[in-house]
Each structure stands twice: as C-alpha cells, then as structure tokens.
Amino acid sequence: MLEGKKILLGVTAGIAAYKCGELVRAMVKQGADVKVVMTPLARQFVTPLTLATLSRHPILVDFFNPENGEWNSHVSLGMWADAYLIAPATANSLAKMANGVADNLLLTTYLSARCPVFVAPAMDLDMYAHPSTRRNLLQLQQDGVRMIDPDSGFLASGLEGKGRMAQPEAIVEVLDRYFESTSDLSGKTVMITAGPTYEKIDPVRFIGNYSSGKMGFALAEECAVRGAKVLLVAGPVALTTTHPHIERVDVESAAQMYEAAVKASAKADMEILCAAVADYAPAECAQQKIKREKTGAMSIQLEPTRDIAAELGRRKRPGQLLVGFALETNDEMENAKGKCQRKNLDFIVLNSLNDPHAGFRFDTNKITILDKDGAVQPFELKSKKEVARDIVNHAVEALNKM
DSSP, X not given: OOTTOEEEEEEOSSGGGGGHHHHHHHHXXXXXXXXXXXXXXXXXXXXXXXXXXXXXXXXXXXXXXXTTTEEOOHHHHHHHOSEEEEEEEOHHHHHHHHTTOOOSHHHHHHHHOOSOEEEEEOOOHHHXXXXXXXXXXXXXXXXXXXXXXXXXXXXXXXXXXXXXXXXXXXXXXXXXXXHHHTTTTTTOEEEEEESBOOEEEETTEEEOOOOOSHXXXXXXXXXXXXXXXXXXXXXXXXXXXXXXXXXXEEOOSHHHHHHHHHHHHTTOSEEEEOOBOOSEEESXXXXXXXXXXXXXXXXXXXXXXXXXXXXXHHHOOTTOEEEEEEEESSSHHHXXXXXXXXXXXXXXXXXXXXXXXXXXXXXXXXXXXXXXXXXXXXXXXXXXXXXXXXXXXXXXXXXXTO
C-alpha cells in the first residue's frame, strides 16, 4: 500500500534512532518516496549519511543549508507528504508537539503538516509512564495524531518494561493499514447528523442540550479521509470542517434536521445518527420575548418531535447501513438494545454519562457498540477522533457483510 506514497520521516534524539535505517529501507522497498528530517541532536544517534543513502534524498536538519544556499521550507515539507511519521518520538519532542513548541525544523514541519501524523514513542519505562508524558500523549491523540504503541522488553537503561519503539516492520504495517483504510469508503455516500437541536420558546430562548457536535464532526472527517462523500447535517455548533468531501447542511430545530436527514437518506449508503435531537418542542413559539411575570408559575406545552431514527429505519433500503447513538444515564445496556431493535438499526453506539470524561462537551469518549444480532464490543476511554475511527471501522465491516 506504500507504492507511490510520499512519506516524511522525522527522527528525534533517542537510542532507537538506530532502527531508522531499517525503517527507511522497508518503506523504500515497498515503493514509497521517503524524505528524512532530523533534530540536531538525532545526528548523534544515527548518521545522516546512512539515512541519505537509504532514502536517496538529502537529510534535512536545519532551516538553511549554507552549503548550497537552499532554504528548507517546513511549509513545503508539510504539504508534500502523504503521511508524517515521527520515529523514534522522544518524551521531549512529544511534549513540544503537545504544546505547540516549534524550535527546530522537525517540529515546525509538524505544525505545518496537512497530512496524517503518526508517532512511535521510544523512551525509558518510567518516562513513558510519567503523568506528564501520559497527558502529552492524550493531548496529541485529541489533536488527531495516531499513536504506534511502544513494545515491552529490555531497554537501553538496563530496565525491562514498556517503552521500546515498535519494530520497523510493525510500523510499516500500521502505515499499510492506514493507506488501505483511506480507500475503504471510496465511492460511498455517508450521511451523518451531528450536534444539538434548538427548539424555540420565543425569539431569544430555546430548549436544547449540551451536545457540542465534536463526535459527529470527528465521524465526518474520518469518513471523508477514507474516501466517502459525506453529507453532514449539523445542528447549531461552533465547529468547522476541513475536508473537501464534506457537504454541510446547517439546521437549527429537530424539524429542520428531520427534513434534511430524510432528504439526504435517499443518496446515502451509510447513515450515522450522532445528533442529540430534541424529543419534545414547544407547541407554540411566542412572537415576542416572554416577559417575567410578577407572580405565579409559567408552563410551556411540549409536543413530541418527529423521530428521525425511526423514520430512517422504516425507509432503510437493502444494503443501506443505519447506525444510531444512545446516551444513557441508567439501565444503559437495556435501553440501548431496545432502541436498536425499535428503530431497525444495524448497530448502536452506547455511551453513558456515568463514565468520567465521556459524553457531551468532552474531547474524549468511552463507547460500547451493540450489534442488532446481540454482539457487544466495549472500548476504552479514547479521544473522539480515535473513537470515530473505531466506529467507522465497525461500520465498514458491517457494510462489507451486506
């Protein structure tokens, strides 16, 4: 899968840099065009000549090359690559990446990269387990960086534990799987609903919920990266999309989302209903701002909104995949299973407000996927970008079985 791909390899100053020669050779052997950028201290662990010979490109270390007068543009490098792999990634470089520090060519290129970024951490076991390193790794995952977990074994310090950089063949396999996945939704159209809905009480007040839309937007980006045309029906959120394959329709109310989702459904091969749609809306919307009464209570009559999931389940065509979400506070599994059956979903994504750092407004989420046939697959707490990847992986497998 690396044939013809442009891979930028960032090498930081760790003892595992000695593996980079084998890593470059493996990628070039698959047909990749590999350029290498190193931190200045990395040259003490592996010689630029070795990597230049294997990659067939000059090694980039400084912003300016006094020998030929050329400027090494981090912007151009970031735009050139199909993937940016930083291996080994030391604790120091990871900390700088997580906090936006750009004091060398490798790091400024990271901030300029438009392509997917992969990191293969390598450090001693206590450094890898340190709370600051764990925070930095989580922040990078939330930023969309893909982690290649280190191995366990004997370390350069003489200790034994987790912290060894993954073997070159394992790293190449991760890249292979990524590029394979970027085409697994090619030719497919995916409709996704995201965010909350606002149900107007009067011109200045509404009934709504705490949904930020982050999960739905992460799903839209993941599907687009994997080759799909995405129809994103978004409630009122302060988010933007970046991928050109995402067509966004902005709505406000449950009624508007219903109309947009039903219309988009006719074109969709896959539908992911991630929005937190209001179940009830005021029967009437006051034309003027409702004034506070001096005495007495005020009541608002609510009417049920139209059920988007139930309607799309009723309309579902053979070969069309329908995915729902269930955010629960109690009896989570039973409620999710019931919803999956009632709405004719192929699978449902359950998350619980009882799980710390999951649900509305967080950058992380913890989910369980329940299939219509009863299969249950739990996942650990992850960034919403990683959760989106897990959900889409499951959806692609289900779609391929239809």
